[in-house]
Amino acid sequence: DWVPAHFPKDEFSLGRFDGTALFEHADPRQGDHPEWGTYIFNYGRAEVRNFLTASALYWLGEFHADGLRVDAVASMIYLDYARREGEWIPNAFGGRENLDAISFIKKLNQDVYRLNPGIMMIAEESTAWTGVSRPVFMGGLGFGFKWDMGWMHDTLEYFTLDPIYRRYHHRDLTFGLLYAWSENFVLPLSHDEVVHGKRAMLAKMPGDRWRQFANQRALFAYMWARSGKKLIFMGQEIGQWREWDHDSSLDWNLLDYPDHRELQVLVRDLNRIYRDEPALWEADTEPAGFRWLDADDADSNMIAFMRVAPSTSRRIVCVCNFSPVLRHRFRIGVPGPGFYREILNTDSAAYGGSNVGNMGGVQAAAIPWRGFSHSIAIEMPPLAVIWFSVP
Structure with a gap:
């Protein structure tokens, strides 16, 4: 964090260094x-x-x-x-x-x-x-x-809400895609958000302990799949509860607890899959790398989108359920036939979830849905994100 914008007025610092305004303007x-x-x-x-x-x-x-x-x-x-x-x-x-x-x-x-x-x-x-x-x-x-300061503000505004109110703030999830390719963006969950009484990231999440962890897992998986580079602040990957303090170390002892270890495992798996799947990063700065599958289901707190690697046509479908409701056979429009293999599920028991999933994947059916020629009917766990590898 390099700060050429301003500097302190301390007597031992650069201010009035030789008795005059040497580094700063006199006016x-x-x-x-x-x-x-x-x-x-x-x-x-x-x-x-x-x-x-x-x-x-x-x-x-x-x-x-x-x-x-x-x-x-x-x-x-x-x-x-x-x-x-x-x-x-x-x-x-x-x-x-x-x-x-x-x-x-x-x-x-x-x-x-x-x-x-x-x-x-x-x-x-x-x-x-x-x-x-x-x-x-x-x-x-x-x-x-x-x-992307707008993404950071809108996303945290959405996730800190009780899910019952999220339907009224659905735009916070979708608005950023109107300008996502105007710059080379980084999606930050930074130090600015976890100090000065703003609470640590996990502590911002609503609900009981299980829902807080589920929300945090869903946020990370959504963030990793969205267009833009990723940045989280140290301690978020283990679910630190207290605000960051520069006078003490991170709370590594939290890894003695299963839910904190499981969150760390999720972050490790997100990074591994991200590294191995060019669709998640190859076209971050151009519209060709992103396609909405469902951006309008505010009442269900659901969004679905697809990431694309133009060089290979490799595709990843990301389905997000930001409500605490389990949705059976939830239908999503997809671009073509084939077996959609489930490669990540934040509700997996390995990450501390309830282990609702799709038994490895689902077969697309020739049932048109929301402008697409095919669709998939999936088991969508509560407060969870699922990634599918597309044939």
Whole structure:
């Protein structure tokens, strides 16, 4: 987590380093950050730009970090970020864009990718700025990825609800697919969501202990199948109950309990299948890699979609039941005939579920359903996600 957007006003830090505004702007309308009580770097000074670039290259080159998540990019690129009228200075063209910061970001990304091939530069950018993860030569900011903050907010809003109310928030599951391919997105369940009284991920889930774990398993399997790269925060894979605390270790002792071990096994299996199935990642950033099978069944808290690997036509069907109701012979439209093999079921007893499934898979029937020529009738366990490998 690399933070070139602002820095503390501590006396021992960079603030007023030589008694003057050396690293920051002297004018508080440009140099003070009203939201965080910090200083803002003067991106127009070559010395400051070199200092920040050297910092990034140090972590990547000397410590061999795989990448940097660049914090609060929106606060860098907008001069009026968190400011009221009269509290900011327009750029030379009268606009609100911070031209010096934008120039710095573009040059930074070009330099770090050139000198460290294979690393990741990930923007935490919360606005609709166009081209955050597009190359500089195409007019973009040059990041490799952008956090999908909207997906994170909408998904957690949905999953923290009691299932009886989820039908009224179905749009939280589907809206993100309207813009999913406008950037190279990362789907984050990050540190921001498990500190400062927001509760650990498992503790956010509604219901009794069994339902909390079932919801968490379903969320992970849905997340792994959806378009976008995946990021969870440490401790989520073992179901940590308490908020993350930088002064103590993770609660590894939780693995003494079966349901925590079983959640860890699920995450391991999700990663294994994800690695082995190109349909889940090959076309993450293009519409050809995703197809809705059923996006509208709000009353049942159900969605179904298919992931596709264009190079091989390999396909994975993902069916999600976010209600606590067991659904017998639930029908889903599918693109063709054949045996749909069940390759993952979050309700498996191996993961702590109730072990409702489809005995290895189902045969598609020539029964048209919701615009598809064939369909499958499946046993759909409560609060669960099933993946099928498509012939």
